[in-house]
Amino acid sequence: MKEIKRVFSGVQPSGDPQLGNYLGAFKGWVDRQSEKENFFCVVDLHALTVTPDPEQLVSQTRDLAAILFACGLDPKKSTLFVQSHVPAHAEGCWLLNCVTPLGWLERMTQFKDKSEGRGSVSTALLDYPVLMAADIILYDAHEVPVGEDQKQHVELARDIANRFNSIYGETFVVPEPVIPDIGGRVMGLNDPMVKMSKSYSHIRGHAVRMLDDPKEIERSFMRAVTDSGNEIRFSEEEEKAGVNNLLGIYKVITGKNEKEVERDFESVRGYGDLKKTVAEVVVEELTPIREQYEHLMDDVAELDRLLAIGAEHAASVSMPKVREMKEKMGLIVP
Numbered sequence: 540m541k542e543i544k545r546v547f548s549g550v551q552p553s554g555d556p557q558l559g560n561y562l563g564a565f566k567g568w569v570d571r572q573s574e575k576e577n578f579f580c581v582v583d584l585h586a587l588t589v590t591p592d593p594e595q596l597v598s599q600t601r602d603l604a605a606i607l608f609a610c611g612l613d614p615k616k617s618t619l620f621v622q623s624h625v626p627a628h629a630e631g632c633w634l635l636n637c638v639t640p641l642g643w644l645e646r647m648t649q650f651k652d653k654s655e656g657r658g659s660v661s662t663a664l665l666d667y668p669v670l671m672a673a674d675i676i677l678y679d680a681h682e683v684p685v686g687e688d689q690k691q692h693v694e695l696a697r698d699i700a701n702r703f704n705s706i707y708g709e710t711f712v713v714p715e716p717v718i719p720d721i722g723g724r725v726m727g728l729n730d731p732m733v734k735m736s737k738s739y740s741h742i743r744g745h746a747v748r749m750l751d752d753p754k755e756i757e758r759s760f761m762r763a764v765t766d767s768g769n770e771i772r773f774s775e776e777e778e779k780a781g782v783n784n785l786l787g788i789y790k791v792i793t794g795k796n797e798k799e800v801e802r803d804f805e806s807v808r809g810y811g812d813l814k815k816t817v818a819e820v821v822v823e824e825l826t827p828i829r830e831q832y833e834h835l836m837d838d839v840a841e842l843d844r845l846l847a848i849g850a851e852h853a854a855s856v857s858m859p860k861v862r863e864m865k866e867k868m869g870l871i872v873p
């Protein structure tokens with residue numbers, strides 16, 4: 540019998556989910572959920588690493604869960620849960636901390652980026668990738684679908700799994716990152732050299748937020764930075780990064796190949812029409828998600844009930860794994 544692959548991925552409730560989260564992660568999770576056994580997690584403990592406002596964290600956690608269901612995650616096919624509802628994650632992280640060299644964490648580019656310019660950062664920000672490794676390997680996940688920006692962290696999770704296995708014997712499946720060919724890196728509309736990010740979504744013109752109304756989405760695209768030319772084509776040149784980003788967004792949403800996309804814009808003169816067309820396909824894609832989100836938020840008790848079912852199933856897989864780790868590491872397990 541063919542082994543069913545297990546998938547794990549997570550997202551932080553650290554701000555308003557943006558188009559990059561959707562195209563680089565959520566869309567693929569939903570499109571492929573029938574093929575594998577899936578665990579998806581709202582990683583609220585990760586969001587704590589930058590000390591968010593407590594009330595805001597509560598609402599962002601529920602919002603994000605509702606958005607994920609609204610995108611089409613089906614509780615019959617995918618387990619969606621909140622990380623802090625399953626204690627195995629924090630406990631597993633501590634156990635993995637004990638086998639992870641500090642130098643591995645200091646090399647992580649996201650830590651360098653996020654700590655830059657801050658007077659003081661939490662220990663948790665440095666330790667973030669170990670918690671992420673626990674998230675993944677406690678489920679023996681084979682695949683971790685993520686955007687390009689998270690590849691280094693998944694590679695670290697592989698290193699940590701290998702290290703634990705070599706010290707204490709075969710315990711974890713070593714996971715693989717799965718990065719979408721395109722959509723893996725959606726760039727900021729105000730600066731196409733910087734990836735679109737939730738934490739910059741308050742900067743005017745940077746991100747398209749998934750819950751923005753159609754007018755706002757159109758305004759964001761019309762302000763998008765392009766170049767002084769008028770050629771609408773895919774390109775790796777730095778100067779064309781803005782146009783390339785717009786075409787990439789259009790390509791993932793329409794499911795067309797590069798030639799077909801360029802053909803769609805053959806007779807278009809000027810970037811204004813390009814921006815307008817890209818805005819239209821994005822509005823068409825996000826509107827049903829926003830409407831479904833609003834519907835789900837009308838019944839928060841039902842949303843919490845679905846998340847409790849998800850947490851129960853997740854715990855039934857990850858708690859025995861933590862127990863196995865403890866036994867192998869020499870802890871007395873009552």
Ligand code: AQP
Pocket residue numbers: 549550551552553554557559560561562563564684685686687688689722723724725726734735736737738739
């Ligand atoms: N711009 C992006 N393009 C493609 N994929 C992206 N992802 C994030 N931004 C882009 C993917 O979204 C998933 C969830 O991300 P996350 O919330 O766990 O953390 P992140 O990668 O740090 O995302 P953000 O939006 O940039 O959040 P903040 O600002 O809080 O750090 C991941 O699979 C990620 O690759």
